[in-house]
Amino acid sequence: MTGNHGSEPKKVIIGIDGVPVDLIRDLADRGRMPNVESLLSEGEMSAMRAAIPEISNVNWSSIVTGKNPGEHGIFGFTDLIKGTYTINFPDRRALKASPFWEDEERRYVILNVPAMYPAPEINGIFVSGFVSPQLGKAVSPDSTLNVLEKMDYQVDVDSEKAHKSKRLFLDQLFETLEKREKAYKHFWEEKWDVFMLVFTGSDRLEHFLFDAYIDEEHEYHERFVEYFEEVDRIIGDIVDRLGEDDELVMLSDHGMELIKENVNLNKVLEDEGILKTGNKPSERYRNIREGTKAFVLDPGRVYLNKKDKYPRGKVGKDEEEVFLDEIMDVFEELVCDGEKVIEEVHRKDEIYFGEEVERAPDLVLTPASGYNLKGSMRYEDVFEQNVFKGKHTLNDAFLYSKNSDLPEEPKVEDVRNLIDD
Amino acid sequence: MSDGKLHNADNTCWNCPAAKFRGNVDFRGCGQSRRIVPKGEDKQLMIECRRRDELGHFEPNITFEQCPEWEKMEYGYMLKNMKVMILGMDGYLGWTLSLWLANRGFEVSGIDDYTRRDCVMEKGSHTVVPIPRMTKKLEAARDELDITLNFRKMDLNDRKKLREFIEEVKPESIVHYAEIPSPPYSMVDAEHAIEVQRNNVLGTLGLLHIMRDVVPMTSLLKLGTMGEYGSPLTGRPLFEGLFPNDAILEWNDREWSLGGEMTPRDPHSFYHVSKVQDTYNVYEACKYWWLRSYDIMQGIIYGVHTDEVAAHPDLRTRLDYDEWFGTVINRFVTQAVHGIPLTIYGEGEQIRGMIALQDAMECMTRLIVSPPEPGQYDVVNQVSGLHKIKDVAETVAEVGNEKFDLDVTIQRLENPRVEAEKHPMEVVSRKLPQEHGFDPKVSMEKEVERMFDLLTKEEIKKRIKEKKHVIMPRTRWSGEKKESGVLEVYKPGEKEKGGYEGRLDTE
Ligand SMILES: NC(=O)c1ccc[n+]([C@@H]2O[C@H](COP(=O)([O-])OP(=O)(O)OC[C@H]3O[C@@H](n4cnc5c(N)ncnc54)[C@H](O)[C@@H]3O)[C@@H](O)[C@H]2O)c1
Numbered sequence A: 001m002t003g004n005h006g007s008e009p010k011k012v013i014i015g016i017d018g019v020p021v022d023l024i025r026d027l028a029d030r031g032r033m034p035n036v037e038s039l040l041s042e043g044e045m046s047a048m049r050a051a052i053p054e055i056s057n058v059n060w061s062s063i064v065t066g067k068n069p070g071e072h073g074i075f076g077f078t079d080l081i082k083g084t085y086t087i088n089f090p091d092r093r094a095l096k097a098s099p100f101w102e103d104e105e106r107r108y109v110i111l112n113v114p115a116m117y118p119a120p121e122i123n124g125i126f127v128s129g130f131v132s133p134q135l136g137k138a139v140s141p142d143s144t145l146n147v148l149e150k151m152d153y154q155v156d157v158d159s160e161k162a163h164k165s166k167r168l169f170l171d172q173l174f175e176t177l178e179k180r181e182k183a184y185k186h187f188w189e190e191k192w193d194v195f196m197l198v199f200t201g202s203d204r205l206e207h208f209l210f211d212a213y214i215d216e217e218h219e220y221h222e223r224f225v226e227y228f229e230e231v232d233r234i235i236g237d238i239v240d241r242l243g244e245d246d247e248l249v250m251l252s253d254h255g256m257e258l259i260k261e262n263v264n265l266n267k268v269l270e271d272e273g274i275l276k277t278g279n280k281p282s283e284r285y286r287n288i289r290e291g292t293k294a295f296v297l298d299p300g301r302v303y304l305n306k307k308d309k310y311p312r313g314k315v316g317k318d319e320e321e322v323f324l325d326e327i328m329d330v331f332e333e334l335v336c337d338g339e340k341v342i343e344e345v346h347r348k349d350e351i352y353f354g355e356e357v358e359r360a361p362d363l364v365l366t367p368a369s370g371y372n373l374k375g376s377m378r379y380e381d382v383f384e385q386n387v388f389k390g391k392h393t394l395n396d397a398f399l400y401s402k403n404s405d406l407p408e409e410p411k412v413e414d415v416r417n418l419i420d421d
Numbered sequence B: 001m002s003d004g005k006l007h008n009a010d011n012t013c014w015n016c017p018a019a020k021f022r023g024n025v026d027f028r029g030c031g032q033s034r035r036i037v038p039k040g041e042d043k044q045l046m047i048e049c050r051r052r053d054e055l056g057h058f059e060p061n062i063t064f065e066q067c068p069e070w071e072k073m074e075y076g077y078m079l080k081n082m083k084v085m086i087l088g089m090d091g092y093l094g095w096t097l098s099l100w101l102a103n104r105g106f107e108v109s110g111i112d113d114y115t116r117r118d119c120v121m122e123k124g125s126h127t128v129v130p131i132p133r134m135t136k137k138l139e140a141a142r143d144e145l146d147i148t149l150n151f152r153k154m155d156l157n158d159r160k161k162l163r164e165f166i167e168e169v170k171p172e173s174i175v176h177y178a179e180i181p182s183p184p185y186s187m188v189d190a191e192h193a194i195e196v197q198r199n200n201v202l203g204t205l206g207l208l209h210i211m212r213d214v215v216p217m218t219s220l221l222k223l224g225t226m227g228e229y230g231s232p233l234t235g236r237p238l239f240e241g242l243f244p245n246d247a248i249l250e251w252n253d254r255e256w257s258l259g260g261e262m263t264p265r266d267p268h269s270f271y272h273v274s275k276v277q278d279t280y281n282v283y284e285a286c287k288y289w290w291l292r293s294y295d296i297m298q299g300i301i302y303g304v305h306t307d308e309v310a311a312h313p314d315l316r317t318r319l320d321y322d323e324w325f326g327t328v329i330n331r332f333v334t335q336a337v338h339g340i341p342l343t344i345y346g347e348g349e350q351i352r353g354m355i356a357l358q359d360a361m362e363c364m365t366r367l368i369v370s371p372p373e374p375g376q377y378d379v380v381n382q383v384s385g386l387h388k389i390k391d392v393a394e395t396v397a398e399v400g401n402e403k404f405d406l407d408v409t410i411q412r413l414e415n416p417r418v419e420a421e422k423h424p425m426e427v428v429s430r431k432l433p434q435e436h437g438f439d440p441k442v443s444m445e446k447e448v449e450r451m452f453d454l455l456t457k458e459e460i461k462k463r464i465k466e467k468k469h470v471i472m473p474r475t476r477w478s479g480e481k482k483e484s485g486v487l488e489v490y491k492p493g494e495k496e497k498g499g500y501e502g503r504l505d506t507e
């Protein structure tokens, strides 16, 4: 414990984006994450259920607010601008529930929580995580910018690099992690009661190289594990700084698994005549033509093309139920090599509650294991392969607490209680 | 257009200078990148709108038709109060365009360092249509048209000042006229050639760097000239800067596509060379830095009229008739008024692309409201007709004789230039009419008549007479300083038509 911290117990929250409970346990067991291993022997860890859909910004919004998407209003990385087929990218400004840092009684350092751009003014220091297009707007107070610029801080790796070269991508991941460590050490010296730090490189690494984790012969297997060794080293460093009574919570926001097939859901709808498109796929949703009953936004969010809601809306109030039933049937019957692709089709009021439900997708699909659902408007076939190896999973995020008991079958919304306690 | 839509209705934020590119998001990999990757599957470009903050980050595909910041006007959808900066505001075209745009709701700023006034003075000449000092012109604009122009006197090559001004104004479109536009001036001697190329080439190169750093989304309308292409004796069509997709090079029994490559340039003075050099500099800047530009291969402009410049004598734009800065039709009308035979160089069978002042203003407006896409370097041939110099002389003479009771004759002079005097010419000019809805409104007869109307006023006739010694060409491409000898003098209608006909390909 450094000198400038008072005697009140502090709380530290460490997030590791996209890490399934089995992976962290496995690496701890193999002795590759020794600090985590010893934490596990002191506290309690359990699998945690992510929000639906299991997208990072939906999850982190639930984690920091303790609310379900029907209340916080974030349903995915994308949304459509009212009255148009133009996609926007909802960020913190679209968040309709209060994150824990709005309680001004305590002082905070919040470093790299995804989906929280632009940085809010809080009692303490805030550096937003991915997606943060401009560093200048990702920090508060303003004086923080100078500090970060001096250490050449990076919010995230440049994902373009991963598409060019795995090697360059890995180099960048390690470099970004190093910068993150520098930043955390710098801000640790501030006055705070709650310190939250999220590692996001883990998720990127798994998306591109989850096969390297599974396959020990893979040329990048060692580098993959080394990344987690680095994360473990930093965790150890943090633990060393903690006092006896200080609390530590550790978690991921969703799990990860190997992709078997990518599934173009809009192609499914088009084949069934439910979606009609023009000949300009590059226009994405603007390529939707008259007569469309429904379309899908990433990953598996189905929206009825309602009359008063969209420029070429078709579905009237009285037709909604019939069309929903039809679409549910289509997806429930979707198979790949004799295997069911969609595990469950949820109607919005079955999974969401709250003021924002009206804006929620009409149906949300959750896939069977290995199927990566896509709402892309550029597709050729229903099933396809691409560069990505890992995809998010719903049921196997992890939650760890050193000091407190965990709830039975925890969900991402439950984390807030551990932070507030 | 066939479906009754305005021609730029379906343009999107992708074309809009109010969009601020913020890189792309890669959803599958939960990644982000600062780079602009326009066509990536599963990667989505993110922009913010400078004008509509409430939209947050979004993909650049709201159409002009949908966006409340774009309003219908005569020449397409126009960005409300669009900010246009005109480099070379005091010039023949710059001044005319400034008034024209400001009168149509654009917010106009501009610079000039009066290079043109100085060069004309160096020749010992003056503009035959009198123009007052800039301050007085600005005052007249305010008083007569209720227009405020944000003008700063500055040299384009003063990069520090220019950068500050651009930073302050944040123009959404930049029209770059600020070059020394005279072929003969560039052929006087080494000093003049160097000055033209320094001023033009380095000015443009510096501007491109400033745009990269300060206003990368702003569209650049750069003025080139049809003279960049030359006049190939094979009659090969002069495409719009780049070869069309189906153009093929055949050699030695093999074939290659030329689609998208730059067409050959064959400039015919050191001035034209400066324009060609600009072309490459602009092309490269678009490639390296995602700047966007229309390189406008403009035909020879003629005329004196727009409603704005005609609104008050103090609002007039300049009109030169000296051998350096007078362009062909403008010179002919002046010569006709003054009573000297119209000066044709050599055979007079040269064919040139031309366009009336007002039509040129309309073209510029249409291009300003339809900016290219990021990284797009596009070339348009801005001409409304192809004319043989000899025929132009006939037209001017006819109008002068029939409507103004003059007795105009024509003279052929020894050609001071090195150029083909007889050649075929086919010009492709499809983009303005096809993609930008341009349809010429001013016939040559009509504009020539307006010119006579103005130039036959007593005070202007006096001005023409005062400097009549500047009319005959003395600047030869060979370097000699010697007046051209007269080959022949004839009356209009005496000569038989013959030789090549120009062909303008608009559809
Ligand atoms: N007029 C034509 O027939 C014609 C035809 C084809 C292309 N163009 C091109 O169009 C443009 C405008 O032509 P114009 O006829 O209006 O010529 P112009 O000389 O009347 O206008 C150019 C203006 O730019 C200014 N200028 C030049 N260098 C400058 C510098 N370094 N800093 C600041 N101001 C500077 C001049 O003082 C002048 O006022 C030129 O680039 C010309 O080459 C003209």
Ligand SMILES: [Zn+2]
Residues within 6 Å of the ligand: A018, A056, A203, A204, A207, A392, B028, B029, B030
């Ligand atoms: Zn992810």
